[in-house]
Amino acid sequence: MSDLDSEGQEKRLGALAPDRLAALEAEAAEAGSDGDERSLPDLPDVAESEDGENGEKDEEVRMRLAPNPNGPWHLGNARMPAVIGTYKTRYDGWMLCRFDDTDPETKRPDLEAYDAIRDAITYLGFEPDEVIRASDRLPTYYEYARELIDRGGAYTCSCSAAEFSELKNAGEPCPHREKAVSDSRTEFDAMIEGETDPGERVLRVRTDITHPNPALRDWVAFRVIDTPHPREAASEFRCWPLLDFQSGIDDHLTSISHIIRGIDLQDSAKRQRFLYDYFDWEYPEVIHWGRIRIDAYDVPMSTSRIKGLIEAGDLDGWDDPRAPTLASLRRRGIEGEAITEAMVGLGTSTNDADLSMSAIYAANRERIDDEADRAFLVRDGVEKTVIGSPTTGEPPVHPNHDERGVREIPVGGAVCIESEDVPSNGERVWLKGLGCVRHTRNAFEFIGTDIDVVREEGVPVIHWVPADESRPVLLRTPEGDVHGRAEPGIERYEPSEKVQFERVGFARIDAQERGRNGASNGDTDDGTGDAGEEHEGDRGTDRTIAYYAHS
């Protein structure tokens, strides 16, 4: 195969497996158009060799996502997979997902978060080549710690945190710094064996106690924690490495070539370089990005704060439409690729960035507008009798796709329209898909279907639903729940399908309730006041639950 030119290969493939060829073409088209858009700068120090025959294997771009599984992801967390995943695609690189779960106490892992995070990565459009958990690797860390002690690079220290801090700030070594290697070995083993109480002793990396940057002086590599790790497999360990040690060792052992992470870890690289020097390893290339803030959310983007709000009942869960989480955006019908695109657009600059939701919405609109069927949803409805109209309205399923046909909406003698759309007495309005009516004596008198009144006389076009046969809808939005009524037919959409409620916005169908009686089952409503009237009566409490995406 290798001696065929690419055209020849294509022909051959086309003959043998036409669908495979189509897939290849689609792939190529995507990569060519907007797969990457080179909005990210090239990575530093990447070998140019197009992995030709003599290309070295170790020139592969290898990166890692290093999430702390202390909760499901919020929007800010999407930046890591978005950027790293995009680079993986560009360089045909390798991507590891490594759960840095080495703190069973302060940032205690959430057992559900491991899977939630992997789902989130998939949602954003990427798949790791390998997944590992730091909590599975304690013996490895111990092994390297012992080696480090033997090389004179670490010592056990029984100063209290406060005592050490004082000495460190003064640039003075603590009394334990020069103890014998064998003593450190013995004491470290005691930490591992569980013979040391928390706070009694730590293992420090010997750096430079007079280093101008106090953040780098003799940092802690291991400490003792009595709280068992939530993962069964790791619950017996008591001596845990801190991030700088664990991550530093793992990055080397997994041959990471490029580290991309937040600016909060700027000093981490400098600390870890001491480690790498002791082992005579080469430190990977590092890129840092700054903090991002996202407008439009009251809730702070912090895993622990969101968790608190959920526990307090202020949010319904991680996918509450008001939460700034990936699960929430997903439920609202925002595609992961739209988030990725917006995140990649932020680039990797180290200064702070404000990400506006409109960037995500614009990217999403671009993706779903064409596929989303149109439908009418009337909020805050006002009922009007219609006199003399056809029996059904027939607006198109999609304005740009005649081939998708029309929706047949029965009028039934009366319609509901939004109160804001009610024309003054004597004025006209065009009920989309039905025709023009004049508001007279509290009713709509049908005038006709000559579209020129819209084109030439500026009669406003509005949406409407039949008063009787419309279906109740609960629209959940980031600003709160909204009640309304949608045209019949909305109940035929499956959960997860996306529609555009004309003049309202895009939404994702979440559930089709076949409620029986029990008129007040819908206690999901903590409505924000602008609830429409609950037209009871008709047929039980069937209704559609939809989540609002954006306009």
Added chain:
RNA sequence: GCUCCGGUGGUGUAGUCCGGCCAAUCAUAUCACCCUCUCACGGUGAUGACCGGGGUUCGAAUCCCCGCCGGAGCACCA
């Protein structure tokens, strides 16, 4: 207090390493118009920025200095 990093239109980004082609790129946003039986999509146009002050230079967004502003770290968190 100590140590780092950064400041380009409302927002994000390109350009800064190797000063002139930058009266500054692209996207989004906003407004207008066109299209349209949606305030969607699409099209056209407009709006709008080099933190401040010195210096080097024929010439600075780009180099140097000072200032101001913002962020990060100095945890037995990640």
